[in-house]
Amino acid sequence: MRSIWAVAKNTIKQALRMKVAVVFIVLLLVLLPVLGMTTTGDETLKGRLQTFVSYGLSLTSLLLCILTIIVSVYTVTSDIKHRQIYTVVTKPIRRYQFLLGKLFGIMMLDVILLALFSAFIYAYAVYMPKKYKADHKENPQVSNEITQVNNEFFTARAALVIPEIDVTREVNERYQELKGMDRLPDLPYEQIISELTEQAKVRKRTSNIGQKLIWEFDNVKPLTKSMFIRFKYDVAVTPPDMQVFGMWYAGDPNYVKYGQQPETPYYENILRHSVQTFHEIEFPANVVPKSGHLAIAFMNIYPNNTSIIFPDDGLAVLYKADTFTANFVRAVFLILFRLFFLACLGILASTFVSFPVAILMCLVLFSTAAISGFVIESFDSLSSDLNIFYSYSIKWMIRFLPQFDKFSPTEFIVSARLLSWSILARCAVSMVFIKSFILLALSFIIFRYREIAKIIV
Amino acid sequence: MEYAVETFSLTKIFSDWWGRAKVYAVDDLNLQIKKNEVFGLLGPNGSGKSTTIKMLLGLLHPTKGKAVVLGGDGTDPKINSRIGFLPEESYLYKYLNARETLDFYGRLFGLPSELRKMRVEALLDMVGLKAVANRSVGTYSKGMARRIGLAQALINDPELLILDEPTTGLDPIGTRQIKDLILKLAQRGKTILLCSHLLADVEDVCDRIAILYGGKIQTQGRVRELLQQTNKIQITTEAISDATVQKIERLIKDEQAECEIASPLDKLESFFIRTVAAAQQQAQPTSGAVSTTKIGGFLVEESPVEKILDKLVSAPLTEKAVQKEPMTEKVVQDESLASGPDEHLLTELTGSPETSVSKPVAKEEKVEEESAESQQVPQKEQIRKDILDRLTDTSSPPQKDDRQKENS
Ligand SMILES: Nc1ncnc2c1ncn2[C@@H]1O[C@H](COP(=O)(O)OP(=O)(O)OP(=O)(O)O)[C@@H](O)[C@H]1O
Numbered sequence: 001m002r003s004i005w006a007v008a009k010n011t012i013k014q015a016l017r018m019k020v021a022v023v024f025i026v027l028l029l030v031l032l033p034v035l036g037m038t039t040t041g042d043e044t045l046k047g048r049l050q051t052f053v054s055y056g057l058s059l060t061s062l063l064l065c066i067l068t069i070i071v072s073v074y075t076v077t078s079d080i081k082h083r084q085i086y087t088v089v090t091k092p093i094r095r096y097q098f099l100l101g102k103l104f105g106i107m108m109l110d111v112i113l114l115a116l117f118s119a120f121i122y123a124y125a126v127y128m129p130k131k132y133k134a135d136h137k138e139n140p141q142v143s144n145e146i147t148q149v150n151n152e153f154f155t156a157r158a159a160l161v162i163p164e165i166d167v168t169r170e171v172n173e174r175y176q177e178l179k180g181m182d183r184l185p186d187l188p189y190e191q192i193i194s195e196l197t198e199q200a201k202v203r204k205r206t207s208n209i210g211q212k213l214i215w216e217f218d219n220v221k222p223l224t225k226s227m228f229i230r231f232k233y234d235v236a237v238t239p240p241d242m243q244v245f246g247m248w249y250a251g252d253p254n255y256v257k258y259g260q261q262p263e264t265p266y267y268e269n270i271l272r273h274s275v276q277t278f279h280e281i282e283f284p285a286n287v288v289p290k291s292g293h294l295a296i297a298f299m300n301i302y303p304n305n306t307s308i309i310f311p312d313d314g315l316a317v318l319y320k321a322d323t324f325t326a327n328f329v330r331a332v333f334l335i336l337f338r339l340f341f342l343a344c345l346g347i348l349a350s351t352f353v354s355f356p357v358a359i360l361m362c363l364v365l366f367s368t369a370a371i372s373g374f375v376i377e378s379f380d381s382l383s384s385d386l387n388i389f390y391s392y393s394i395k396w397m398i399r400f401l402p403q404f405d406k407f408s409p410t411e412f413i414v415s416a417r418l419l420s421w422s423i424l425a426r427c428a429v430s431m432v433f434i435k436s437f438i439l440l441a442l443s444f445i446i447f448r449y450r451e452i453a454k455i456i457v
Numbered sequence: 458m459e460y461a462v463e464t465f466s467l468t469k470i471f472s473d474w475w476g477r478a479k480v481y482a483v484d485d486l487n488l489q490i491k492k493n494e495v496f497g498l499l500g501p502n503g504s505g506k507s508t509t510i511k512m513l514l515g516l517l518h519p520t521k522g523k524a525v526v527l528g529g530d531g532t533d534p535k536i537n538s539r540i541g542f543l544p545e546e547s548y549l550y551k552y553l554n555a556r557e558t559l560d561f562y563g564r565l566f567g568l569p570s571e572l573r574k575m576r577v578e579a580l581l582d583m584v585g586l587k588a589v590a591n592r593s594v595g596t597y598s599k600g601m602a603r604r605i606g607l608a609q610a611l612i613n614d615p616e617l618l619i620l621d622e623p624t625t626g627l628d629p630i631g632t633r634q635i636k637d638l639i640l641k642l643a644q645r646g647k648t649i650l651l652c653s654h655l656l657a658d659v660e661d662v663c664d665r666i667a668i669l670y671g672g673k674i675q676t677q678g679r680v681r682e683l684l685q686q687t688n689k690i691q692i693t694t695e696a697i698s699d700a701t702v703q704k705i706e707r708l709i710k711d712e713q714a715e716c717e718i719a720s721p722l723d724k725l726e727s728f729f730i731r732t733v734a735a736a737q738q739q740a741q742p743t744s745g746a747v748s749t750t751k752i753g754g755f756l757v758e759e760s761p762v763e764k765i766l767d768k769l770v771s772a773p774l775t776e777k778a779v780q781k782e783p784m785t786e787k788v789v790q791d792e793s794l795a796s797g798p799d800e801h802l803l804t805e806l807t808g809s810p811e812t813s814v815s816k817p818v819a820k821e822e823k824v825e826e827e828s829a830e831s832q833q834v835p836q837k838e839q840i841r842k843d844i845l846d847r848l849t850d851t852s853s854p855p856q857k858d859d860r861q862k863e864n865s
């Protein structure tokens with residue numbers, strides 16, 4: 001244990017004194033405050049906060065990721081290349097302990113830096129509304145904006161689960177209908193069905209003028225006074241001013257469906273919003289009936305000249321579930337898990353290849369992980385044409401990479417979405433306890449049998 | 458008996474990436490190094506010395522055969538904690554300073570902090586780098602780095618010390634110091650495996666040597682036996698009158714023997730050390746090479762007893778003699794033990810005006826060692842009284858003796 005600690009301490013000194021880490025630290029120390037002072041967003045306070053926090057966190061995460069890769073690869077390969085390792089592994093320390101020491105050192109550095117920079121981002125974000133208030137004393141809008149920010153940014157909101165709509169019956173009917181008319185396209189059965197399913201689903205999310213869309217939620221237990229509808233409009237024909245009207249309703253389903261007068265109050269309002277961006281509507285939580293059965297309805301109304309389509313993730317009902325601080329801390333942990341994975345990756349790479357190759361390898365894998373959603377998607381769409389070799393090797397490898405974009409901390413923070421403990425735990429299990437440990441185990445095995453003094457030219 | 462190092466047809470074949478172009482670096486090597494032996498591994502460049510050492514320590518895997526170190530595997534931490542290793546070059550962390558470097562290695566051995574600090578300071582003092590201990594070792598000269606490398610190998614007070622060309626880059630004083638150190642450690646029952654190209658050094662300290670060529674042992678044996686010329690005798694005296702010389706010559710002629718008479722040359726090594734000592738006494742400024750002047754406190758007149766090398770390795774019996782005259786420890790020490798004819802040789806070496814007789818062997822010191830062999834017992838007594846033991850075992854009675862003697 002003592003020897004692991006010795007190696008860890010030495011690794012930190014190496015990272016700092018060889019100026020590898022210093023470059024990144026200085027860069028962040030300069031960039032973060034500059035970012036804080038220059039971000040404007042869409043000129044609203046919320047926009048500013050979102051821009052600052054999203055850039056700040058992404059930048060911190062990106063730079064620390066690269067730093068971790070470089071330091072972990074550098075510290076191991078340089079010891080081997082400059083042969084200081086000769087006098088280290090011949091001391092009473094096992095090879096795996098040497099690597100563990102390196103990992104500890106890197107992670108300690110990461111934890112310190114991450115804590116430092118995220119604390120700065122947090123503190124600055126909390127300070128921004130205060131400054132804004134002081135700067136715009138005369139403006140009566142300010143208190144509104146502050147309330148908005150408190151409701152929509154400094155919070156952690158969970159979304160109600162939207163029940164899956166079953167369209168199989170419709171699809172089958174449509175299929176039979178087409179078949180009866182003998183207008184089936186010349187395609188395999190599965191493909192026709194999947195196309196029809198897609199069409200049916202889009203139809204369920206489409207509101208023609210005067211048509212009402214209803215979403216129903218079960219077991220809703222409002223925890224706070226307000227709830228929010230977060231939505232985005234897509235349109236068939238884009239209006240000249242990019243704005244459309246919509247009538248929104250929230251409350252007892254019986255009223256909106258059958259016109260029965262509800263016991264609980266309900267929310268109803270006609271609003272105008274721009275298309276193709278996310279918006280939020282706040283409504284009081286007391287509209288939820290005692291049964292916990294809540295309906296949200298939308299109607300496309302007359303002045304509009306187009307059908308309105310809600311994209312796949314275009315509607316969510318949100319409620320406050322935790323504090324901003326707790327959410328922020330968990331988001332920082334997400335970054336830390338990333339760093340841990342990358343440190344293990346760097347160590348593994350440097351146990352068998354030299355510095356430039358290891359760096360290249362890690363950077364490629366890192367960028368793949370950063371856009372893994374895209375990679376997997378494009379792969380799946382291609383894979384039908386590819387042979388078995390591809391689907392069993394590369395696909396598997398891409399699946400092994402952690403999905404950094406899926407567990408993106410900035411996404412959660414910017415949209416004030418609850419990053420629950422269970423998501424965090426899932427990420428920890430997959431990224432740290434499974435994937436990183438496999439990498440570590442591999443590096444232990446390779447390093448255990450490696451001939452340290454063998455020079456490969 | 459159990460050997461400190463034993464290899465069984467140890468073989469290392471280097472091949473390139475494709476498995477071709479084979480180099481037989483070490484070929485069917487059977488080495489046996491006894492405990493408490495100073496063993497020299499000699500051989501021209503590329504003869505496989507370093508490769509052998511690396512295989513002993515698990516830095517390279519043997520192609521064939523195996524090596525047993527201290528009765529176990531050279532990669533086992535338990536065994537490693539009893540070994541000190543100095544590689545062919547001092548590969549140090551450039552960004553650490555000397556003190557941090559030694560502290561780091563001390564930590565790797567899991568030494569408790571108090572003991573670690575004591576040893577670090579003692580070793581820094583011994584290798585003469587205390588004054589520059591806060592400079593990063595990347596800025597050190599080759600010899601200075603070598604000294605740190607050596608200190609690093611000693612931090613655990615190893616039972617087996619493996620030194621790959623320890624004296625490269627060292628100044629003559631440093632070289633002399635290392636030789637003295639090796640002898641002292643040997644007296645304390647340590648085993649030393651030494652690789653070197655400087656034959657004079659090897660000759661001075663090794664009990665046994667093996668000469669490698671092309672990865673094979675060409676010859677091995679006890680240095681004395683390999684080098685002794687049994688049919689000659691050497692007489693060395695102080696300057697005496699010509700009449701006496703003629704008398705002696707006549708006597709030898711009577712024996713029908715040939716003889717050669719000349720003033721002996723001083724050894725360059727002793728000359729160098731005397732010169733530096735004189736320079737130091739005049740307190741001449743030394744730029745950069747502070748370490749050199751500090752080396753071997755035994756040159757520092759005002760505090761001869763303080764010198765750490767002695768504390769590390771010498772027995773209290775020697776201290777009186779050391780104060781009298783700065784000479785190699787070996788010689789000095791034997792003075793107190795010697796009786797009979799060898800006494801003359803020793804006193805001659807330390808400069809007292811008496812004649813002495815010796816056989817012309819590899820080196821005078823070797824003769825003394827032989828004569829001292831009959832006196833193994835007192836030597837063993839001294840062994841316990843040195844400072845490293847004091848460092849490790851603070852409650853042992855010999856330590857008290859030691860202190861009393863120092864104080865007096
Ligand atoms: N990693 C390696 N790959 C290939 N050949 C090697 C390697 N290391 C050593 N050799 C070869 O093995 C032989 C023995 O090398 P070694 O370093 O043991 O020599 P040495 O006796 O220590 O020489 P020197 O006196 O120069 O230190 C040399 O021919 C050398 O070229």
Ligand SMILES: [Mg+2]
Binds near residue numbers: 506621
């Ligand atoms: Mg060598």
